[in-house]
Amino acid sequence: MCSIFGMFGLQAGDDLPALRRRALDLSQRQRHRGPDWSGVYVDTGAVLVHERLAIVDPAGGSQPLLSEDGGLALAVNGEIYNHRELKAELAQPYAFQTGSDCEVINALYREDEPASFLNRLNGIFAFALWDRDQQRVLIARDPIGVVPLYWGHDQDGRLVVASELKSLVDICADAAQFPPGHWYDSATDTLTRYYERPWRDYDAVEGVEADRVALREAFERAVHRQLMTDVPYGVLLSGGLDSSLVAAVAARYARHRIEDGDKSEAWWPRLHSFAIGLKGSPDLAAAAIAAEALGTVHHGFEYTFEEGLDALPEVIRHVETYDVTTIRASTPMFLLARRIKAMGVKMVLSGEGSDEIFGGYLYFHKAPNAREFHEELVRKLDALNNYDCLRANKSMMAWGVEPRVPFLDREFLDVAMRIDAQHKMVGKGGDGARRIEKAVLREAFEGYLPESILWRQKEQFSDGVGYGWIDGLKAHAEAQVSDRVMAAADKRFVHNPPQTKEAYYYRHLFEQFFPTQAAAETVPGGKSIACSSPAAIAWDASFAAMADPSGRAVAGVHEQALV
Numbered sequence: 001m002c003s004i005f006g007m008f009g010l011q012a013g014d015d016l017p018a019l020r021r022r023a024l025d026l027s028q029r030q031r032h033r034g035p036d037w038s039g040v041y042v043d044t045g046a047v048l049v050h051e052r053l054a055i056v057d058p059a060g061g062s063q064p065l066l067s068e069d070g071g072l073a074l075a076v077n078g079e080i081y082n083h084r085e086l087k088a089e090l091a092q093p094y095a096f097q098t099g100s101d102c103e104v105i106n107a108l109y110r111e112d113e114p115a116s117f118l119n120r121l122n123g124i125f126a127f128a129l130w131d132r133d134q135q136r137v138l139i140a141r142d143p144i145g146v147v148p149l150y151w152g153h154d155q156d157g158r159l160v161v162a163s164e165l166k167s168l169v170d171i172c173a174d175a176a177q178f179p180p181g182h183w184y185d186s187a188t189d190t191l192t193r194y195y196e197r198p199w200r201d202y203d204a205v206e207g208v209e210a211d212r213v214a215l216r217e218a219f220e221r222a223v224h225r226q227l228m229t230d231v232p233y234g235v236l237l238s239g240g241l242d243s244s245l246v247a248a249v250a251a252r253y254a255r256h257r258i259e260d261g262d263k264s265e266a267w268w269p270r271l272h273s274f275a276i277g278l279k280g281s282p283d284l285a286a287a288a289i290a291a292e293a294l295g296t297v298h299h300g301f302e303y304t305f306e307e308g309l310d311a312l313p314e315v316i317r318h319v320e321t322y323d324v325t326t327i328r329a330s331t332p333m334f335l336l337a338r339r340i341k342a343m344g345v346k347m348v349l350s351g352e353g354s355d356e357i358f359g360g361y362l363y364f365h366k367a368p369n370a371r372e373f374h375e376e377l378v379r380k381l382d383a384l385n386n387y388d389c390l391r392a393n394k395s396m397m398a399w400g401v402e403p404r405v406p407f408l409d410r411e412f413l414d415v416a417m418r419i420d421a422q423h424k425m426v427g428k429g430g431d432g433a434r435r436i437e438k439a440v441l442r443e444a445f446e447g448y449l450p451e452s453i454l455w456r457q458k459e460q461f462s463d464g465v466g467y468g469w470i471d472g473l474k475a476h477a478e479a480q481v482s483d484r485v486m487a488a489a490d491k492r493f494v495h496n497p498p499q500t501k502e503a504y505y506y507r508h509l510f511e512q513f514f515p516t517q518a519a520a521e522t523v524p525g526g527k528s529i530a531c532s533s534p535a536a537i538a539w540d541a542s543f544a545a546m547a548d549p550s551g552r553a554v555a556g557v558h559e560q561a562l563v
Contacts, residue, residue, distance in 0.1 A: 002063070003033035003163035004075040005049040006128040008137045008186060010158065016042060023047045026171070030164045032318075033077070033397045039063045041073045046130045046137065050075045053400055055229055055347055057099035064130075065103045068095040071132050072109065076102040077163050078125030078147045079404070081225040086120060101228065105129065114138055114183050118194045122225070122410045126178070128161050137186045143195035144353070144408050145180030145385025148393055152176060152518070159186070164394070165320045165514065165522060175518045180385045199417040202374040210423035212444035214415055219444075222409030223249040226349060233347040234340065236403075237273035237296070239286025241438060241449075241456060242351030242360070244294075246406055247273055248448045250349055251294045272345065276301045276336040277465040290453045299343070303335050305472045311335060313509055318398040319391060321523050322510040324503050325531060326391050328473060332465045333395035341399040348396065352388045353407035355531075356380040357416045358424050358438040360458050363530040365426045365437070366539040374421035379533045381417075384408075386524050387531075477502040496525035 005027035007019060020042050027049035031038070034051025041048040041064040050063035056079070065074040080086070083101035086108065087094075094107035102125070108117035109129060118140055126149035129138040139161055141149045151161045152172025161178065162168050168175040178184075181195030198204040223246060227233070235247040254271035273296040275287035284300050291298035308331045316322065319330045340348065355361050359373055367373040389405070396403040406412065419440070426437045436442070442454050481501040489504055490497040495517065498504040514520070526534035529543045537543045 002053050002077045003027065003030040003051040004077050004126065004128055004161065005030070005051075005163070005167055006075060006130075006137070006139075006159075006161045007047040007154075008045065008128075008130070008159045008161075010043075010045050010047070012044075016044070016047075019047055023049050026162070026167045027051060029166045030162065032400060033163060035400045037062055039075075041066070041075075041130070043073070043130065043132055045132075045135045046073070048073055048075045048128060048130060053346065053397075053402060055079070055231055055402055056101050058230055061098045061100035061103075063100075063102075065098060065100060065106060067106050067110075068097060072106045073130040073132065074102070074106050074127060076105065076125055076127040077149075078102065078123055078127070078142065079226075079228065079402075080104055080121055080123040080125065081228055081409075082120075082122040102127070109138065114140070114185065115192065115194045118183055124404070124408075126163065134187065138183060139178065140183035140194075141178050141180050143181040143410060144381065144389065144413075146389045146393065146405055146408055148385075148390060149178040150175055150522070151178045151184075165519060166317070169514050169516055169519050173516065173518060175516070175522070177385070177522055197414065197417070199414070200378050202371045202421070205374065205418050205420050206370075208418050208420045210419045210440045212440065215419075215441070216444040218412045218415040219245070219406065220249050220252075222406040222412040223349065224253050225409065226404045226406050227253055229347050231346045232272075232344055233349070234272040234274055234345045235296070236336070236348050236350045237275050237287045237290055237298070238283045238351070239275065239288070239290050239453060239456070240283070240351070240458070241442065241454065242354040242407065243287075244290045244351075244449050244453050245354075245441075245445055246349050246351050247271070247290065247294055247296060248445070249406075251296060270297050271295075272297045272299065272343075274299050274301070274336060274340055274345075274348065276303060276332050276339070278303065278305065278468055281465050283465055286453060286456060289450060293450045293453070299339070301336060301339050303332060305468060307335065308332065308469065309472075309476060312506075313512075314398075315395070316506060316509045317513045319394045320514065320519075321386075321390060322498075322503070322507040322520075323387065323523055324500070324506060325528070326387055327506050328470055330391045330395045332469070333391065334398055337396045337399040337401045340396075340401050345401065347402045347404065350392055350403045350405055351407060352392050352403075352405045353381075353384065354438065354441065355458070356384055356388075357407060357413070358441050359421070359426070360438045361531045362437065362458055363532045363536060363539065363543075366543075367425060367536075368539060370420060370422040370425060372539070373425055376533060376536050377417070377421065377424075379535060383524065383533065474502050477505040480505050481508075493520070495520050496523065499527070 031051045034053045036054045037052040039050040048064045080101045083104045086104045124142045124146040126141045126147040152175035154171045184191045237247050277284040315331045315334045392403045481504045498507045
């Protein structure tokens with residue numbers, strides 16, 4: 001994964017050398033995402049800058065990727081997992097200039113309409129493609145928004161795009177997130193949604209049985225696809241269900257990889273797993289059990305509360321949010337990424353997305369029926385780019401470590417989301433026992449993990465690293481923000497005013513790096529309980545009195561419920 005920066009709509013008389021220098025300076029703010037090399041392309045209508053993290057074809061594949069005739073220039077942040085299949089399906093020969101998986105986008109653009117070829121890509125991506133002959137730019141982002149992308153206009157009206165907000169905040173008064181699953185065409189000045197799936201409507205999935213074999217096989221294919229790499233990799237292993245399943249499947253493929261039909265030994269045959277937490281944290285203990293069972297080379301790191309607190313300003317600068325749950329979870333992940341980078345690992349597989357697909361958050365226990373359960377899943381998937389995807393990507397990429405998320409693989413999503421939510425619901429079974437969250441997923445992988453891991457209760461990452469982490473953050477914020485200051489929160493922060501002192505403290509830090517109104521508006525608001533959407537708060541009357549998004553807030557469900 002990498003970073004991209006683009007400036008479009010240049011006109012005759014513009015000082016190209018000065019704009020090139022400006023683009024380089026702004027792109028440098030996100031060079032942590034691509035420390036391996038920088039590439040620049042300049043045309044009379046566009047400037048593209050690419051900061052590269054070399055994962056596939058590290059010796060070649062530098063960007064921007066140019067067509068043989070120089071007519072196309074492509075800057076991509078991401079991975080196209082099915083690039084070999086797409087190359088084989090091309091109707092016309094294309095002279096590929098590199099071994100990069102992303103170059104297939106240029107070939108597809110030459111022979112197909114964007115709305116069509118974008119729906120053929122299985123991967124995570126954000127790209128800007130410049131067509132020199134048509135003086136046209138095409139901008140697109142992956143269906144779920146695993147990869148970040150922002151856009152806006154400078155004071156001269158030029159369109160500017162960047163992987164991170166920090167490159168735009170000073171020059172674009174209208175800086176905003178580029179929406180996932182969309183593409184923009186400068187030729188028509190239109191933004192179009194390309195990713196539409198039938199399963200978004202509950203009526204389309206009602207009555208569909210849960211095929212556990214199909215579910216397991218689809219996930220195994222997703223993990224296998226995402227092991228596409230030419231550099232050392234590992235897995236994040238918190239000891240929860242999701243990361244443990246990723247690790248379990250990856251362990252089965254780690255010794256060898258399949259390429260072009262031949263079985264060849266992988267560069268990194270020993271699967272390394274990584275975990276972090278406060279001393280005595282639930283995640284560290286569970287991760288050690290899972291790692292031993294799977295035979296990974298495990299690295300469990302401890303951090304202190306003070307180390308986490310010291311990192312908060314940098315975490316907020318990198319993650320570009322003031323959302324409470326995201327910052328709580330981003331901090332240990334940020335610290336873990338630094339450790340992983342120091343060990344020479346450049347790519348990791350992670351478990352994000354499972355809770356949004358299967359209703360894993362504890363508040364789903366309160367869902368009144370399958371329709372509302374399913375509709376909340378869709379709302380959560382739509383919002384992932386603002387929360388877990390943003391956290392995983394930016395926390396890891398702060399240190400040049402690429403996270404991949406097999407649960408959000410396009411093919412797997414289609415298999416998992418077309419299951420009637422009736423089979424995903426939690427509640428009491430015929431024997432009166434409570435049916436645990438994500439039971440259908442757990443059942444699909446019987447025998448893959450120790451029972452204590454396969455059936456472990458859901459822990460939000462910010463809880464699992466140690467309950468003292470959240471409690472300490474609240475206490476610190478209480479000491480930093482006075483009652484008087486808190487009472488005036490809605491006067492200082494008119495947009496999305498903080499509701500707690502912890503939220504106020506994070507908002508204050510965010511404002512130091514991102515002082516504009518547009519920057520504040522890139523972060524969503526609304527009340528949330530245990531990571532719920534605002535709509536789900538109606539599921540339980542007790543939610544109305546709660547203000548903490550921790551999973552422990554759901555009384556009667558979590559073993560360590562807040563009182």
